[in-house]
Amino acid sequence: MKLREFAQQLGLSPTTVSRALSGYPEVSEKTRKRVAEEASRLGYRPNINAVRLATGRAGAIGVVMGRSGEFHFSEFMGGLAERLGTEDIDILVSPIDDKDPKGEIQLYSRLAVSGRVDAVIVHSPEPNDERIALLHKLGMPFLVHGRSDIDVPHAWLDIDNEGAIRRATSHLIDLGHRRIAMINGRKGRTFSLHRDKGYRDALQARGIPFDPRLVAHGNFTDELGFRFARSFLEQTPRPTAFVAGSMMTALGIYRAARSMGLEIGREVSVIAHDDVFPYLTAENMVPSLSATRSSMRAAGARSADLVLQLLSGRPTEEVHELWPVELILRESTAPPPEDA
Amino acid sequence: MKLREFAQQLGLSPTTVSRALSGYPEVSEKTRKRVAEEASRLGYRPNINAVRLATGRAGAIGVVMGRSGEFHFSEFMGGLAERLGTEDIDILVSPIDDKDPKGEIQLYSRLAVSGRVDAVIVHSPEPNDERIALLHKLGMPFLVHGRSDIDVPHAWLDIDNEGAIRRATSHLIDLGHRRIAMINGRKGRTFSLHRDKGYRDALQARGIPFDPRLVAHGNFTDELGFRFARSFLEQTPRPTAFVAGSMMTALGIYRAARSMGLEIGREVSVIAHDDVFPYLTAENMVPSLSATRSSMRAAGARSADLVLQLLSGRPTEEVHELWPVELILRESTAPPPEDA
DNA sequence: GCGATAATTTAAAACGGTTTGGCAAAACAC
DNA sequence: GTGTTTTGCCAAACCGTTTTAAATTATCGC
Numbered sequence: 001m002k003l004r005e006f007a008q009q010l011g012l013s014p015t016t017v018s019r020a021l022s023g024y025p026e027v028s029e030k031t032r033k034r035v036a037e038e039a040s041r042l043g044y045r046p047n048i049n050a051v052r053l054a055t056g057r058a059g060a061i062g063v064v065m066g067r068s069g070e071f072h073f074s075e076f077m078g079g080l081a082e083r084l085g086t087e088d089i090d091i092l093v094s095p096i097d098d099k100d101p102k103g104e105i106q107l108y109s110r111l112a113v114s115g116r117v118d119a120v121i122v123h124s125p126e127p128n129d130e131r132i133a134l135l136h137k138l139g140m141p142f143l144v145h146g147r148s149d150i151d152v153p154h155a156w157l158d159i160d161n162e163g164a165i166r167r168a169t170s171h172l173i174d175l176g177h178r179r180i181a182m183i184n185g186r187k188g189r190t191f192s193l194h195r196d197k198g199y200r201d202a203l204q205a206r207g208i209p210f211d212p213r214l215v216a217h218g219n220f221t222d223e224l225g226f227r228f229a230r231s232f233l234e235q236t237p238r239p240t241a242f243v244a245g246s247m248m249t250a251l252g253i254y255r256a257a258r259s260m261g262l263e264i265g266r267e268v269s270v271i272a273h274d275d276v277f278p279y280l281t282a283e284n285m286v287p288s289l290s291a292t293r294s295s296m297r298a299a300g301a302r303s304a305d306l307v308l309q310l311l312s313g314r315p316t317e318e319v320h321e322l323w324p325v326e327l328i329l330r331e332s333t334a335p336p337p338e339d340a
Numbered sequence: 341m342k343l344r345e346f347a348q349q350l351g352l353s354p355t356t357v358s359r360a361l362s363g364y365p366e367v368s369e370k371t372r373k374r375v376a377e378e379a380s381r382l383g384y385r386p387n388i389n390a391v392r393l394a395t396g397r398a399g400a401i402g403v404v405m406g407r408s409g410e411f412h413f414s415e416f417m418g419g420l421a422e423r424l425g426t427e428d429i430d431i432l433v434s435p436i437d438d439k440d441p442k443g444e445i446q447l448y449s450r451l452a453v454s455g456r457v458d459a460v461i462v463h464s465p466e467p468n469d470e471r472i473a474l475l476h477k478l479g480m481p482f483l484v485h486g487r488s489d490i491d492v493p494h495a496w497l498d499i500d501n502e503g504a505i506r507r508a509t510s511h512l513i514d515l516g517h518r519r520i521a522m523i524n525g526r527k528g529r530t531f532s533l534h535r536d537k538g539y540r541d542a543l544q545a546r547g548i549p550f551d552p553r554l555v556a557h558g559n560f561t562d563e564l565g566f567r568f569a570r571s572f573l574e575q576t577p578r579p580t581a582f583v584a585g586s587m588m589t590a591l592g593i594y595r596a597a598r599s600m601g602l603e604i605g606r607e608v609s610v611i612a613h614d615d616v617f618p619y620l621t622a623e624n625m626v627p628s629l630s631a632t633r634s635s636m637r638a639a640g641a642r643s644a645d646l647v648l649q650l651l652s653g654r655p656t657e658e659v660h661e662l663w664p665v666e667l668i669l670r671e672s673t674a675p676p677p678e679d680a
Numbered sequence: 681g682c683g684a685t686a687a688t689t690t691a692a693a694a695c696g697g698t699t700t701g702g703c704a705a706a707a708c709a710c
Numbered sequence: 711g712t713g714t715t716t717t718g719c720c721a722a723a724c725c726g727t728t729t730t731a732a733a734t735t736a737t738c739g740c
Contacts, residue, residue: 002726013690018728028688048456049392052727053695056390060430064419071619074405074414079437081405089454090400094419097566116388116430162453223620248619253592255626279411279561281587286595353720358698368718392726428700457696 006044010035021046048088060090061116061307062109066124071248072222072275076145079300080121087308092117101261105130112140124189133318142312143303143319147190155310157303161191164292164325165198165243168271171327172241173206176335177269181232181239183225183249187217192245194328199243200201220245225252233260233268240336241269247280249288270332273325287331294335295326346384350375361386388428400430401647402457404447406464411560411588412615412636415574419640420461427648432457445470452480459647461485464529481650483643483659487530488557495650497643497660498532501531504632504665505583508611511667512581513546515674517609519554521572521579523565523589527557532585536597560585565592573600573608580676587620590629609673613665627671634665 007017012031020035021025027035035302039046052059063080065073081091094111096104108131119141122131127149133245135142136152144156165182165214171178182199200210213235216228225244229252232239245252250272257268265271265287274282274291306319347357360367360375363517367375392399393403403420403603405413421431425573436444436453451457461482462471467489473483476492484496505522512520522539523533539552553575556568565584569592572579583591597608604610605627614622614631623628646659 004727014727015691015729016689019689020717022728031688044455045453045455046728047393047726048454049389049398051728052389052695053387053393054728056695056727060432065418070414070418071411074410074417076435077414078410078435081433085435092400092428093417093421093431093433095418095425113383113385114388133692175658206675219619223621223624226624251620252588252624255624259626277558280591284563284566284592284595286599305471339694342695354697355699356719359719366718371718386698387696391698392727393727394696394698396725422704544732 001042001044003044003046006042008038009042010038021248055305058116058118059088060092060117061118061235061304062092062094062111064096064111064120064123065106066095071277072246074168075275075277075296076123076300076303078303079297079302080178081293081300083301083304084295085166089118089252089308105134105295108134109138112138119143119313120308121303124186124191126188127190127193128191141307141316143310145299145309147194149190153316155316156322157299157304157306157321158191159294159299159323159325162198162201164273164294164327166202166241167198167327168243168290168292169199169202170205171329172243172269172271172333173202173208175241175269175333177241178208178336179211179237179239180208180241180243181214181229182216183228183242183244183253184215184217185245186219190218195245213286219246222248222252222255225249226256227252229253229256230259233257233262238269241333242271244270244272247272247277247282248290249290250282250285254285265331267337269334269336271327274328282328283330285332290328290330290333292325292327294323341382341384343384343386346379346382349382350378358386398456399428400432400457401644402432402434402451402460402504404434404436404444404460404463406436411617412586415615415636416643418642419635419637419642420644421443421640422637423644424458429458429648443507445474447643448474449478452478452604458651459483461643461647464526464531466528467530467533469530476607481647481656483647483650485639485643487491487534490529493656495656496644497639497646497661497663499634499639499663499665501543501665502538504536504613504634504667506542507538507667508559508632509539509632510543510545510581511669512583512609512611512673513548515581515609515673517581518676519577519579520548520581520583521550521554521569522556523568523593524555524557524558524582524583525585527654527659529618535585552580558586560615561599562595564586566596567592569593569596570599573597573602580607581673582611584610585615587612587629588624589618590625590631594625605671605674607677609676611673614668622668623670630668630670630673632665632667634663639663672680 003014007014016027020032090270094108096106101295111120120141122144125144125146125148129148129150132148132154133152144154147156147158158291175335184195203210218224233256242253244253250270253270254264257264262268271290282291310319343354347354358376360372368644406638425596434447436447462482462484463482463490465486469488469490472490472494473492474490487496487498523536543550558564582593584593590610593610594604597604602608611630614633615636622631
């Protein structure tokens with residue numbers, strides 16, 4: 001049913017009906033109520049594409065999905081979708097080929113120009129992120145999940161990676177560890193840099209020299225966790241503790257330690273970052289995994305909120321949110337063995 | 341820039357330009373080429389919402405995302421997005437609260453009525469799936485990822501769950517196992533039923549009685565894998581082998597076996613289904629995991645293809661695809677120990 | 681009860697394309 | 711050279727809303 005017919009049945013003009021449904025003040029309460037009732041009775045729904053054309057709004061926000069190791073992606077999306085489910089806003093997913101770094105910037109460009117989204121979310125930014133510069137230049141509203149040092153105003157939601165890793169590392173030092181390895185995320189991403197900084201600062205605060213041979217960067221996969229952990233553990237003296245970037249990395253570290261006959265929580269301590277997944281929990285690992293924790297799903301939900309705020313006019317400079325990260329100690333952390 | 345202005349610059353009518361860009365035959369090759377060139381030179385792009393309004397097409401396909409344990413979701417989405425990236429079709433993600441089974445059918449209903457999608461993808465169907473009946477009734481094109489026994493024509497893409505599990509189970513029997521436990525997916529889903537059938541048939545073919553105490557159903561989480569495996573292994577006599585529904589389940593089983601001092605690949609054999617994730621690979625587990633394997637990402641990409649075919653008029657009855665599943669034997673499977 | 685003001689409602693013009701039906705010009709048959 | 715097709719292009723109608731500007735009706739002060 002079209003607006004025209006519907007309005008006719010009500011004995012009103014299309015204008016009034018439209019205003020009534022959109023909650024404009026120029027229509028009397030009585031009329032509004034009648035319109036709302038009849039609409040649900042007769043099942044009238046405005047044609048979404050006509051609305052979008054007329055308003056110039058796309059009614060969607062864009063999310064760019066990387067190709068590799070994005071297991072936290074569905075959690076973030078879940079949160080996003082959860083929050084947006086009640087609004088009339090869609091989520092538009094675009095894929096990006098990780099291997100072609102040029103392609104990504106083009107993709108954002110297309111996304112912005114195409115008018116299919118009202119805003120986009122940028123993930124895993126870099127300190128000087130081209131995408132942010134581009135979106136700002138194009139005037140497309142966007143929220144950064146993470147942060148950037150770039151000299152361009154941008155709204156962001158980030159977790160306190162630096163503080164989390166500083167605390168985790170400090171805790172390991174408190175326990176007596178001196179050789180602490182760090183398996184971090186992809187080089188060049190802001191969150192990796194922040195984590196690096198937290199790690200270094202914690203060491204420095206206790207006068208422990210930084211050893212580049214104990215730090216590795218890479219995607220959050222079980223395989224890299226294993227390979228890096230393995231190569232670190234083959235050094236002499238070997239590290240007595242690990243700080244790791246993800247649950248998958250932690251799985252790899254557990255595996256590596258086990259493959260070398262080392263007992264986690266006694267000979268090797270591990271703290272990893274946990275994004276909180278329903279299908280793999282730090283608490284259930286054996287031994288249970290000490291973790292810095294922050295819910296990816298919650299971040300997704302909040303991101304949706306913030307984007308909506310941006311779209312309804314809240315100034316970019318106001319939208320900065322830094323979330324604290326919990327440190328949860330479990331069995332995988334303990335003082336180093338006597339002989340280490 | 342609008343079509344009007346663009347056409348004017350070319351000295352053509354909007355009609356001709358529109359046709360030229362859409363590849364209609366009524367326009368000469370020379371003109372078409374000129375239009376295409378100028379379009380990219382001047383950066384003209386049709387307004388997507390105007391196109392959608394005029395054509396009545398939504399230009400998007402819908403995917404409903406469950407809330408729990410959906411770690412394979414991002415892989416499927418990745419495949420989908422990859423294939424759809426080249427088309428002018430968006431992916432629209434809608435969330436569903438798993439706890440409210442009534443909500444899901446309503447969501448599909450809204451999705452279909454709202455006109456925001458041209459087609460939807462239905463996941464993890466049941467033998468008599470309400471959603472399928474609904475979509476058929478509403479005349480909304482849809483592709484089922486999985487299959488249903490329902491008496492309603494539906495296009496589907498499925499993997500041969502039954503055959504895969506039959507082979508896996510048979511292989512374990514060949515190795516000498518007699519007490520084989522099965523940790524399957526959620527009860528009531530077609531794929532779980534198919535796997536159950538494959539399991540039972542394999543047993544029956546060898547005259548091994550079916551023991552309901554060796555079968556469990558539930559979400560694909562590490563935790564459930566652990567709990568079920570643990571309780572099975574506490575039985576006497578205990579099972580000597582496991583067939584499991586997912587990588588996460590396998591992690592749980594590994595953990596359970598280890599927690600009871602049992603060696604996987606010697607005292608306990610395991611075969612799990614592997615959807616192929618970049619961040620967690622069966623080959624890298626210790627011991628490496630024997631698996632039935634089928635790429636979720638490939639299924640996503642192919643699903644996109646099939647949906648496009650449906651939309652361009654291919655009859656539903658023709659769109660049925662059953663994918664064979666590889667069985668890859670690694671270290672986690674071996675003959676049962678002598679004393680078992 | 682009248683003019684002024686406020687509260688409602690409406691007709692018509694966007695929004696930016698696609699598509700139908702028609703009309704010249706060019707190509708063809710004879 | 712005439713009548714018939716075919717080819718290439720165009721004017722106008724249409725898709726279903728929102729929104730602007732104007733018209734109507736209700737309310738109010740006096």
